[in-house]
Amino acid sequence: xxxxxxxxxxxxxxxxxxxxxxxxxxxxxxxxxxxxxxxxxxxxxxxxxxxxxxxxxxxxxxxxxxxxxxxxxxxxxxxxxxxxxxxxxxxxxxxxxxxxxxxxxxxxxxxxxxxxxxxxxxxxxxxxxxxxxxxxxxxxxxxxxxxxxxxxxxxxxxxxxxxxxxxxxxxxxxxxxxxxxxxxxxxxxxxxxxxxxxxxxxxxxxxxxxxxxxxxxxxxxxxxxxxxxxxxxxxxxxxxxxxxxxxxxxxxxxxxxxxxxxxxxxxxxxxxxxxxxxxxxxxxxxxxxxxxxxx
Amino acid sequence: xxxxxxxxxxxxxxxxxxxxxxxxxxxxxxxxxxxxxxxxxxxxxxxxxxxxxxxxxxxxxxxxxxxxxxxxxxxxxxxxxxxxxxxxxxxxxxxxxxxxxxxxxxxxxxxxxxxxxxxxxxxxxxxxxxxxxxxxxxxxxxxxxxxxxxxxxxxxxxxxxxxxxxxxxxxxxxxxxxxxxxxxxxxxxxxxxxxxxxxxxxxxxxxxxxxxxxxxxxxxxxxxxxxxxxxxxxxxxxxxxxxxxxxxxxxxxxxxxxxxxxxxxxxxxxxxxxxxxxxxxxxxxxxxxxxxxxxxxxxxxxxxxxxxxxxxxxxxxx
Numbered sequence: 050x051x052x053x054x055x056x057x058x059x060x061x062x063x064x065x066x067x068x069x070x071x072x073x074x075x076x077x078x079x080x081x082x083x084x085x086x087x088x089x090x091x092x093x094x095x096x097x098x099x100x101x102x103x104x105x106x107x108x109x110x111x112x113x114x115x116x117x118x119x120x121x122x123x124x125x126x127x128x129x130x131x132x133x134x135x136x137x138x139x140x141x142x143x144x145x146x147x148x149x150x151x152x153x154x155x156x157x158x159x160x161x162x163x164x165x166x167x168x169x170x171x172x173x174x175x176x177x178x179x180x181x182x183x184x185x186x187x188x189x190x191x192x193x194x195x196x197x198x199x200x201x202x203x204x205x206x207x208x209x210x211x212x213x214x215x216x217x218x219x220x221x222x223x224x225x226x227x228x229x230x231x232x233x234x235x236x237x238x239x240x241x242x243x244x245x246x247x248x249x250x251x252x253x254x255x256x257x258x259x260x261x262x263x264x265x266x267x268x269x270x271x272x273x274x275x276x277x278x279x280x281x282x283x284x285x286x287x288x289x290x291x292x293x294x295x296x297x298x299x300x301x302x303x304x305x306x307x308x309x310x311x312x313x314x315x316x317x318x319x320x321x322x323x324x325x326x327x328x329x330x331x332x333x334x335x336x337x338x339x340x341x342x343x344x
Numbered sequence: 345x346x347x348x349x350x351x352x353x354x355x356x357x358x359x360x361x362x363x364x365x366x367x368x369x370x371x372x373x374x375x376x377x378x379x380x381x382x383x384x385x386x387x388x389x390x391x392x393x394x395x396x397x398x399x400x401x402x403x404x405x406x407x408x409x410x411x412x413x414x415x416x417x418x419x420x421x422x423x424x425x426x427x428x429x430x431x432x433x434x435x436x437x438x439x440x441x442x443x444x445x446x447x448x449x450x451x452x453x454x455x456x457x458x459x460x461x462x463x464x465x466x467x468x469x470x471x472x473x474x475x476x477x478x479x480x481x482x483x484x485x486x487x488x489x490x491x492x493x494x495x496x497x498x499x500x501x502x503x504x505x506x507x508x509x510x511x512x513x514x515x516x517x518x519x520x521x522x523x524x525x526x527x528x529x530x531x532x533x534x535x536x537x538x539x540x541x542x543x544x545x546x547x548x549x550x551x552x553x554x555x556x557x558x559x560x561x562x563x564x565x566x567x568x569x570x571x572x573x574x575x576x577x578x579x580x581x582x583x584x585x586x587x588x589x590x591x592x593x594x595x596x597x598x599x600x601x602x603x604x605x606x607x608x609x610x611x612x613x614x615x616x617x618x619x620x621x622x623x624x625x626x627x628x629x630x631x632x633x634x635x636x637x638x639x640x641x642x643x644x645x646x647x648x649x650x651x652x653x654x655x656x657x658x659x660x661x662x
């Protein structure tokens with residue numbers, strides 16, 4: 050990256066740009082690039098091509114590098130037998146809903162905590178941040194019991210997408226991320242809007258949100274990937290085959306399905322998140338690091 | 345951030361003062377109440393979700409752990425659930441396995457990303473590509489990644505990737521997930537591959553904030569590369585190092601999906617049973633939600649203990 054050049058790191062620029070340093074630098078770079086490609090991309094290659102192999106070819110030793118007789122049929126079988134279209138649609142639907150719920154409710158909350166600062170706001174924020182210390186596994190049982198019989202209203206949310214959408218709104222990390230961003234928007238802008246007679250909602254809509262596009266993008270991407278990667282919670286609250294997510298569906302079918310078909314299904318399940326990542330990798334990386342404390 | 349002073353805006357008569365201004369000012373009670381109502385109206389949606397899905401379940405979990413529900417009737421049973429859970433022999437096996445996993449995962453999943461980040465930070469070429477590579481597995485659905493490991497890498501026959509490599513190097517092959525000794529190390533390797541990207545990126549960001557003059561000075565004092573890492577890099581990133589150690593411990597203590605998919609749950613000779621897996625077993629297979637809640641509370645207490653130690657250690661440094 051351009052911004053890094055010129056900053057001095059562990060080893061000085063001059064040391065690696067001439068003589069022996071230069072040779073060591075380039076050798077190391079090539080070794081690392083090749084090594085990392087093998088370690089991180091290799092398994093994915095193995096996965097995509099392995100799913101094209103026949104049952105016999107997969108079991109053969111030594112394993113073959115290219116499928117000798119590619120069987121696209123495995124992918125077609127996976128698509129049909131596991132009803133992947135339905136599973137992918139479900140997951141996509143849950144992901145979009147999760148983005149909408151989190152954007153609307155978490156943004157409103159962060160705006161209130163950052164700019165409107167109502168009474169008890171800090172206490173509420175502290176209670177929210179406190180939940181970051183509670184591991185998901187600790188809450189899984191009481192959360193499940195709550196979802197099958199919501200207090201007071203006594204509604205059962207099993208197999209309802211709200212069972213995925215609403216718990217994700219209770220995400221202290223998002224609210225913290227958004228609040229920190231809103232905090233950096235100058236108060237003068239808000240005061241000016243108020244002078245012009247804008248309501249709080251109007252200020253949020255016309256001033257804060259347009260300035261916050263990058264962080265809203267980050268929150269949306271995180272919401273999508275969370276839904277796509279989540280396993281245990283959707284497995285518990287979406288028990289019917291018709292409402293399953295793609296990860297849960299593959300797991301459920303893995304038992305009686307030939308392994309190359311399971312792998313083909315895993316490849317298909319991974320494609321959406323990998324594409325999202327390749328398109329939005331800059332935003333994802335900035336989002337990851339804005340949330341962290343600079344050490 | 346540069347602070348620009350805004351000239352005092354002449355206030356129109358009758359217009360209420362700005363609640364956004366940081367200057368102390370007197371406002372009418374009615375205005376105050378109205379501002380607070382607006383503020384709380386914006387908060388209500390998220391707060392309700394926290395109440396229903398986070399704060400209330402937290403309390404309910406603790407209450408449930410002291411109750412027993414049978415045929416729709418809930419009775420108070422005191423420490424019964426706890427003693428029953430602890431008497432179960434798999435309770436201790438699960439804790440042993442979980443701690444073993446945490447220790448191995450700290451040794452591998454915590455140390456390796458740091459050195460990967462230090463290495464990547466030195467490169468002036470191909471940085472973007474390497475960063476994408478490291479983070480790519482994080483984006484895979486864990487079920488996809490684990491099926492890959494289960495079927496290819498850890499295939500106990502010689503057709504498995506790892507066994508093929510071992511054989512090519514003329515080393516003894518392994519039964520991987522079918523051998524109790526190899527189960528944990530194999531799960532740690534899969535888990536590290538899947539998760540290390542996030543830590544690498546966070547380390548990279550904090551490495552970029554280290555002032556170059558510190559390395560310069562260390563080098564002038566004759567410090568070699570290793571001593572520069574020990575005396576400059578590590579102290580300069582210690583806050584992030586401590587934070588990620590904590591996050592790593594909390595994350596690995598919740599080990600669940602690796603045993604479920606790689607080892608079909610308990611694994612060979614219970615070598616994969618984890619505390620989280622036991623919670624799942626009790627709650628959703630043995631129809632013992634109260635026992636599972638008690639296990640959850642025990643896990644919370646253990647992790648709170650770790651957090652307390654962490655806060656102590658980090659507070660002492662400054």
